[in-house]
Amino acid sequence: MLTEAQNDRLTQVGPGTPMGELMRRYWQPIAAVAELKDNPVKPIRLLGEDLVLYRDEGGRLGLIEASCAHRRVNLLFGIPEERGLRCPYHGWLYDETGQCTEMPAEPADSTFPSRVKITAYPVEKLGGLVFAYLGPQPAPLVPHWYPFVEEGRVRSIGWTVVTCNWLQVMENSLDPIHAEYLHGYFSKYALQRIGVLKDRGDIYGKRSFERNPDSDHWFKGNPTMRHISAACSRFEHGILKHRWLEGETQEDSIGWNIGHPIVFPNYESGTGGHDFQIRVPMDDTNTYYIYYYADPPREGEPTEQADDDIPVYHVPIAGVDERGLPIWGQLDNNSGQDHYAWTSQGPRTKRYLEKLGQSDMGIILFRRMLSEQLQIVEDGGEPMNTFRDPATNDIVWLPFDRMGDEEIQGKRAVPKRAHKEGGQVISHGASGKFKPWSIEYAKRIGAPIPPPFPESARTVVEVSPG
Amino acid sequence: MNLDGVAPGTRLVTTSGDIAELIEVAVNGEARVRYVEVLGGAEAVVGNEASISNDDIATFDGDRFTGPPRTSSSGA
Numbered sequence: 410m411l412t413e414a415q416n417d418r419l420t421q422v423g424p425g426t427p428m429g430e431l432m433r434r435y436w437q438p439i440a441a442v443a444e445l446k447d448n449p450v451k452p453i454r455l456l457g458e459d460l461v462l463y464r465d466e467g468g469r470l471g472l473i474e475a476s477c478a479h480r481r482v483n484l485l486f487g488i489p490e491e492r493g494l495r496c497p498y499h500g501w502l503y504d505e506t507g508q509c510t511e512m513p514a515e516p517a518d519s520t521f522p523s524r525v526k527i528t529a530y531p532v533e534k535l536g537g538l539v540f541a542y543l544g545p546q547p548a549p550l551v552p553h554w555y556p557f558v559e560e561g562r563v564r565s566i567g568w569t570v571v572t573c574n575w576l577q578v579m580e581n582s583l584d585p586i587h588a589e590y591l592h593g594y595f596s597k598y599a600l601q602r603i604g605v606l607k608d609r610g611d612i613y614g615k616r617s618f619e620r621n622p623d624s625d626h627w628f629k630g631n632p633t634m635r636h637i638s639a640a641c642s643r644f645e646h647g648i649l650k651h652r653w654l655e656g657e658t659q660e661d662s663i664g665w666n667i668g669h670p671i672v673f674p675n676y677e678s679g680t681g682g683h684d685f686q687i688r689v690p691m692d693d694t695n696t697y698y699i700y701y702y703a704d705p706p707r708e709g710e711p712t713e714q715a716d717d718d719i720p721v722y723h724v725p726i727a728g729v730d731e732r733g734l735p736i737w738g739q740l741d742n743n744s745g746q747d748h749y750a751w752t753s754q755g756p757r758t759k760r761y762l763e764k765l766g767q768s769d770m771g772i773i774l775f776r777r778m779l780s781e782q783l784q785i786v787e788d789g790g791e792p793m794n795t796f797r798d799p800a801t802n803d804i805v806w807l808p809f810d811r812m813g814d815e816e817i818q819g820k821r822a823v824p825k826r827a828h829k830e831g832g833q834v835i836s837h838g839a840s841g842k843f844k845p846w847s848i849e850y851a852k853r854i855g856a857p858i859p860p861p862f863p864e865s866a867r868t869v870v871e872v873s874p875g
Numbered sequence: 876m877n878l879d880g881v882a883p884g885t886r887l888v889t890t891s892g893d894i895a896e897l898i899e900v901a902v903n904g905e906a907r908v909r910y911v912e913v914l915g916g917a918e919a920v921v922g923n924e925a926s927i928s929n930d931d932i933a934t935f936d937g938d939r940f941t942g943p944p945r946t947s948s949s950g951a
Contacts, residue, residue: 410891415914586942642939651939765890767876767933770940773892780892780914 411776416760419779420574422690423457427783432456433544434792435674436551437689438699439472439532440539441566442716449489454691456543462532465489471505472541474528478509503527537564537719538701549795550802554672556683556703558804561712565844567700569724571748572870574757575675575690578698581747582677582686583771585639585650591746593633599746602737638665641771646794646807647673648774670807673778673793682809694756694870700724700744702844720845727752728865733872738863752868755875876932876943878906886911886936889927893919894936904929 411419422429439453445464452475453460459475461484469492475484477496484503487494493504495511501522502511507529509522531548532541536557542548556562571578581587590612597609597618608619614635637659640651649668653659660666670678675688683704689697706712727739727749739745765772782792796802876887878900885897887906892914898907905926913919934940 411914636945638942638945640939640941765933767890767930767943768945769890770888770934770942773888773890773933774940776892777888777914 410763410765411760413759413761416757418783419760419776420576420757421693422575423692427787428779429456430544431674431779431783431786431792432690433542434549434786434795435544436533436540436542436549437675438538438687438701439541439689439697441568441719441721442534442537442539443566443719443721445470445539446717450485450487450494452485453541454695455541455697456690457692458528458543460528460530460541461485461487461494462539462541463487463489463494465493465505466491469505470532470534470539471503472530472532473503473505473507476527477501478525478527479512501525503529505529505532534716536701536703537566537714537716538699549791549797550799552794552796553802553804554676554685555804555806556685556701559683559703561706562683562703563706563710563712564714565702565704565720565722567702567722567724567844569698569726569748570691571688571696571698571726571751572694572756572868573696573752573754574694575688575696577754577758578688578696578751579671579675579677580772580775581751582671583641583648583650583775584769585641585652585771586636586768587750588634589636591750592743593635596741596743596746597633599737599740603741605741639768639771640665641774642668643774643778644668644670644808646805647671647676648771648778649808650771667808670809671775672807673782678807678809698724722845725862726865726868728868729872731866733867736863736865739865749869752870753873753875755873756870758875876929876934878904878929878932888933888936888940889919890931890933891919895919895925895927895932898924900929901926906932 418427420428422432433456437455439455440451440462444451450461450463453462453472460472461475462470462472464470466489471494473484473494476482477484477498479496479501480498482496482498484494484496486497488497490502493502493510495502500511500513501509504510507527509525512519512522515521530541530543532539533551535551540551594609594612597606600606601609604621605624606618607621610616610618614633635655636652637655638653642649642651648671650671651665651668653662653665677686678684679686685701687699687701689699691697724744727745728736730736740749785792881897883897883899887895887897887908889895893910894912895908895910898909900906906929907924907926909924910919910921913921919925
């Protein structure tokens, strides 16, 4: 286990903290560009700082501190002008550098505006996302990970706020074995609780699950993933998660031999191979979670998308009912199961009480990597995945375990999930069911659509001691 | 972790994330180790020797951390 001080070192992200300083070396995605179309001012909590992101009428983006320097009014209610954001209270105007440029109530010849500047950070757009950089200048380049820049894809952006510390979300990605239980046996239990399955089978797979013939829900019935072996290895951009599964030979297992990338410090490649799950620390106990998809187009589907036209949708998060009990209808899909697991560890889990085993080797490796990179920053160096040479940042490919053998660097390979299933079905057990285009497609082909997401009375973290 | 046949001097990773060099394996299966890098163990100090349970050793040190052999289908 870690000591309490070591847990703090890895999890606290405010200004001046070791992890906060490491996270400030990276451009962090904070919004979808399209969100600003109807609401040009968005509140942002990032690395413990309260900010507002705005798009002015001249089309410039700005990220400035949330409180007006004058009387501390929240600039969330600010008015976007041709250049900058105007405080609603007395009309002070700020540009994207945080410089106050107008104070309508002060004398016309006053030099006061030139002496007032609030905190502001640079922002850039890429792949339909807005990225912010809170670190020391000069800023590195925004990394061109291939899902953000690859041509010929159809993009969509889901988001949610997970009410716990970022590290317990990331550590889930370094834990290959949980898929066997949380997304396997527990998932079948959840489906049993809502009547889709008659029998969940047994945890070791000796007895298979059995559908409920009376259920009107469609369920594709994936067999539970079972590992023969699991491992995690370092690669130049982070950690590869390796799985050798039952039904595969070790030599032919792509998951074992290539692996599934976790991009340091807070991205995981999604199962589609051209998508990311990104975990941005808002503060010590909240994480802005992005589901970024760059899917292959269906036949005839245009791939030219303006940033403002990329669909944005909210992914609901699992909670509990008024009695504090699980709402099983929220737990029939991978996202719901993960959300429940992360938040039930508490707002910032007590790693000084945990007991890791040998199967937690990925978590151990990730903590070692975090500690190494923290030390690099403390010694004045640059951590991994900071790009400064445009020549190495044209498009950054990652290895991927779901791609064809012939293109192991992932350049044109087609992830089997995206082709065989992605967008083709909408069902219990699939987290993609929240994608707007999945729902539209299901309606068009007459596929069953899950019922509306049940309302929660409280969050899981509120009822979890951690 | 099963330490049968593991040579003295081998670098091991503890479940706390520390790196320890194997000195010897005792008859009771405990490992006598010397810490060479400390990440997490509250009691671990670089250079110190300690006896730890082989259950508290996660894997070999290196670029690839491999989990324990699993026979999930055979169950408990």
